[in-house]
Amino acid sequence: MHEAELKDKQYVWHPFTQMQDWVSRPQQVIAAAKGIKLIDTDGNEFFDGVSSLWVNIHGHRKAEIDEAIIEQLGKVSHTTMLGLANIPASELAEQLVGIAPPGLNKVFYSDDGSTAVEVALKMAFQYWQHLGKPNKQKFISLEQAYHGDTVGTVSVGGIDLFHRVFKPLLFTPVHIPAPSCYHCQLAVDPAVCGMKCAAVLEQVLVEHHEQVAGLIIEPLVQAAAGMLMSPPGYLAKVRELTRKYDILLIADEVATGFGRTGKMFACEHEAVQPDMMTLSKGITGGYMPLAATLTTDEVYNAFLGDYTAKKTFYHGHSYTGNPLACAAALANLKIFREENIIKGLSPKIAAAADSLAEIANLEHVGDVRQCGLIVGIELMQDKSRKIPYPWELAAGAGVCLQARKYELIIRPIGDVVIFMPPLSSTVTEIKTMLDIIKRSINEVTAAGWSGGGLQPTDL
Numbered sequence: 001m002h003e004a005e006l007k008d009k010q011y012v013w014h015p016f017t018q019m020q021d022w023v024s025r026p027q028q029v030i031a032a033a034k035g036i037k038l039i040d041t042d043g044n045e046f047f048d049g050v051s052s053l054w055v056n057i058h059g060h061r062k063a064e065i066d067e068a069i070i071e072q073l074g075k076v077s078h079t080t081m082l083g084l085a086n087i088p089a090s091e092l093a094e095q096l097v098g099i100a101p102p103g104l105n106k107v108f109y110s111d112d113g114s115t116a117v118e119v120a121l122k123m124a125f126q127y128w129q130h131l132g133k134p135n136k137q138k139f140i141s142l143e144q145a146y147h148g149d150t151v152g153t154v155s156v157g158g159i160d161l162f163h164r165v166f167k168p169l170l171f172t173p174v175h176i177p178a179p180s181c182y183h184c185q186l187a188v189d190p191a192v193c194g195m196k197c198a199a200v201l202e203q204v205l206v207e208h209h210e211q212v213a214g215l216i217i218e219p220l221v222q223a224a225a226g227m228l229m230s231p232p233g234y235l236a237k238v239r240e241l242t243r244k245y246d247i248l249l250i251a252d253e254v255a256t257g258f259g260r261t262g263k264m265f266a267c268e269h270e271a272v273q274p275d276m277m278t279l280s281k282g283i284t285g286g287y288m289p290l291a292a293t294l295t296t297d298e299v300y301n302a303f304l305g306d307y308t309a310k311k312t313f314y315h316g317h318s319y320t321g322n323p324l325a326c327a328a329a330l331a332n333l334k335i336f337r338e339e340n341i342i343k344g345l346s347p348k349i350a351a352a353a354d355s356l357a358e359i360a361n362l363e364h365v366g367d368v369r370q371c372g373l374i375v376g377i378e379l380m381q382d383k384s385r386k387i388p389y390p391w392e393l394a395a396g397a398g399v400c401l402q403a404r405k406y407e408l409i410i411r412p413i414g415d416v417v418i419f420m421p422p423l424s425s426t427v428t429e430i431k432t433m434l435d436i437i438k439r440s441i442n443e444v445t446a447a448g449w450s451g452g453g454l455q456p457t458d459l
């Protein structure tokens with residue numbers, strides 16, 4: 001056993017992990033990486049099939065990002081944004097405003113997706129106080145939503161397994177149905193239902209809009225719910241209704257931002273201009289923690305006034321606007337421009353779709369969902385009757401462990417096998433990775449398999 005594995009097992013507590021299980025099994029230690037491959041302490045190479053949990057964009061050790069960080073190191077690594085500005089944070093704010101949907105003109109920095117959402121919630125809440133509508137205090141969020149792990153973001157979350165235990169600590173949002181056709185509880189035939197889920201939202205707004213500050217949504221893809229995808233037009237309808245009923249729309253693009261869906265931001269697919277947008281994960285190309293909450297002049301201006309009016313937004317973090325992270329983010333955006341990344345995605349997305357059409361035909365694959373290079377493959381014990389595998393069987397975890405034998409690292413959410421490769425993956429690499437997934441699903445779901453005693457992996 002490598003020394004690092006010993007020390008890990010003795011001292012480290014891992015996220016979303018049953019540690020009793022973790023310490024009892026051999027674990028892999030990553031020592032290095034290159035391109036879309038991770039290299040472990042034995043020198044074995046693996047495809048990074050989930051972009052190191054949805055953050056990596058252009059591969060690892062991308063020369064331009066490495067150099068940008070090194071160059072910034074030669075100037076200054078960190079200074080506070082309380083009372084001081086810095087060069088990379090100013091430059092990055094201008095560029096983020098330049099690529100964001102129109103109207104988002106102001107950038108509030110923080111450190112990760114959870115803090116970006118926390119900022120949006122507090123900002124939206126305070127905004128209505130300043131506007132003289134102090135009753136607008138509630139939030140609408142989607143069932144199955146995931147917006148982070150802090151107490152505020154867990155409050156607007158909707159994943160029972162993660163959130164149930166914290167219930168007494170949380171504020172209560174108004175939940176609306178997740179707009180996921182495969183799991184729809186509202187309509188018999190989602191193809192012709194006229195979006196009943198949007199009709200439910202309108203009922204909620206009619207009833208509650210005077211108490212509601214904002215609606216928060218993961219646009220197009222509810223990622224941590226298992227890549228649940230909304231039907232075309234749903235997001236635009238949400239924008240229409242939130243405007244009609246005077247509710248702020250918060251688009252949480254922490255997972256979907258920076259090209260994952262085939263466009264820079266998911267909101268672009270339906271020409272939606274939210275009032276706030278939260279960004280993190282891909283913002284630095286997957287190099288460093290950084291997040292941003294973008295908002296409109298209208299929201300920003302509501303906080304202006306003489307300091308004695310106490311309209312200041314009293315929120316900030318020690319590492320807000322960190323210059324090293326901002327330098328990485330600037331290099332990330334430069335690569336998007338210079339290598340025409342978004343344009344280059346079409347053949348990759350099409351190649352994934354080709355391979356997925358075959359996977360969809362497998363006996364134990366109930367549903368295949370794809371949005372750009374975000375893919376969820378949902379396993380079912382009985383496909384025709386939509387009967388899932390027993391949770392304890394950990395079928396999704398079984399498939400992912402099998403894939404590791406073929407040098408692909410992926411991670412499931414329950415029985416949804418997630419595939420979210422770096423955008424820099426080539427067509428050939430995408431096909432190779434999906435071939436491995438197909439083979440692994442076949443082997444694990446073959447007759448007689450009864451689970452490998454694994455822990456179910458839920459995120």
Ligand SMILES: *Cc1c(COP(=O)(O)O)cnc(C)c1O
Nearest residue numbers: 112113114146147148223254255
């Ligand atoms: C990952 C994620 C978050 C939380 O981001 P962290 O950086 O893990 O705190 C928030 N919203 C969405 C949609 C996410 O996918």
